[in-house]
Amino acid sequence: MTIVSGTMNRAADGQGPDNSFKNRIKLTEQQLRARRARSIAIALALGAFVVVIFLVTLVRLGSNIAPRPM
Amino acid sequence: MSLIVTRAEPSVAGVGDYITLMKPRVMSLVVFTAIVGLLIAPVHVHPVIALTALICITVGAGAAGALNMWYDADIDACMARTAGRPIPRGRITPGEAAGFGMTLAAFSVVSLGLLVNFVAAALLAFTIAFYVVIYTIWLKRSTSQNIVIGGVAGALPPMIGWAAATGSLAVEPVLLFLIIFFWTPPHFWALALFRSEDYARAKVPMLPVVAGDRETRRQILLYALVLAPLGTAPWFLGYAGPLFGAVALALGAVMIALALRVRAEKHGHRAGKQLFGFSLLYLFLLFAMLLVDRLSAGLFDHLGHLAE
Structure with a gap:
């Protein structure tokens, strides 16, 4: 049985876990740049989502709290 | 037994690709x-x-x-x-x-x-x-x-x-729905007329591919004839003012005129391209005018209250 995967290959040979990293994927400069850009976009989108939830909560709660006597 | 575990190539897709x-x-x-x-x-x-x-x-x-x-x-x-x-x-x-x-x-x-x-x-x-x-x-x-x-x-x-x-x-948004619904066929069929080879290659049964150019041009005209009066409906049903009515009438007349040119065109797709371009302008101007009409009516009401 041949398993082309670093950790599983070593485990199959009875040599313990693979610490050599030689079978791991090394991202190219372009792939790293693209991943970084996607990560930033996801962070910004999640940040915007949090802000929207916060503002809507203020508007919804505010309109109920404002008329209440102190 | 040989089991090959393949890895997908890491993505190079940028933010722009996801926006596209x-x-x-x-x-x-x-x-x-x-x-x-x-x-x-x-x-x-x-x-x-x-x-x-x-x-x-x-x-x-x-x-x-x-x-x-x-x-x-x-x-x-x-x-x-x-x-x-x-x-x-x-x-x-x-x-x-x-x-x-x-x-x-x-x-x-x-x-x-x-x-x-x-x-x-x-x-x-x-x-x-x-x-x-x-x-x-x-x-x-x-x-x-x-x-x-x-x-x-x-x-x-x-x-x-x-x-x-x-x-x-309510009735008003249903009218807007109907306007876009009847606007869609002349808009897309005008595009399909000059892209029919593309659609045929992809085996997409667009009207020009299935029924031919002549039938498509006839149906574009029919839909334009329904669309033009429908575009003025917010005015004659009392939901919009005369300025909107005048603009809607003018836009509808141009839409019909261009559809007639498409109908008459025997060779080439010049009229089809013109209709495709104008149909975008038609929808934008019609909806923009509705907005202007409503916002200006609200502004005049507000000024009237201030004067009192």
Whole structure:
């Protein structure tokens, strides 16, 4: 049985876990740049989502709290 | 026994590819018509709620676009107009597009329901489902009436906007729905006339491919003849003022004139291209005028109250 995967290959040979990293994927400069850009976009989108939830909560709660006597 | 575990190549898709996947040009038209539906509603909507509704509708439209590109990747690869899209170009895998689209669809519908109201959310869910399942998966590859029935999805955004503002529906947003519904066939068939070879190669049964140019030109004229009076309906039913009525009449007359030229054209597609371009302007100006009419009426009311 041949398993082309670093950790599983070593485990199959009875040599313990693979610490050599030689079978791991090394991202190219372009792939790293693209991943970084996607990560930033996801962070910004999640940040915007949090802000929207916060503002809507203020508007919804505010309109109920404002008329209440102190 | 040999088991090969293959790894997918890490993605090189940038943010721009994902934005392209959301069909930004279609999205802009959806957002614009939704804004009009939201702003002409006869209720005051808090700006934060209005903005939230528009963000949800925008993201929902993007989700529908991404799911459309996921399913239509094979067709897109055959057509010059769409071969540069992210999936045929190999920038995004179909699975990534499907996951992206489903996530955005779920987020947009649930957010619209929880943050604005459930009528608008239900309409948005229906719109996305109609566009993806009824139009993209079913009708597009099976009938020449694909864009006629599929036009329902494109016509719903003003109703979603209105529902976001009021939590209900009325005759006025239904009129806007009908205008976009009857605008869709002449708009897309004008495009299909000069892209019919592309559609034929991709085996998409658009009307010019199935019934020929002559029949397409005849049906474009018929739809334009229905659209022109329908465009003026908000005025003669009392929902808009005479300025809107005058502009709608003029735009409708040009639409019919161009459809007649398309009908008369024997060779080439000059008139078809003109009609395609003008139809975009038609819808934009008609909806913009409705907005101007409503906002100016509100302004005059406000000034009148101040004078008293």
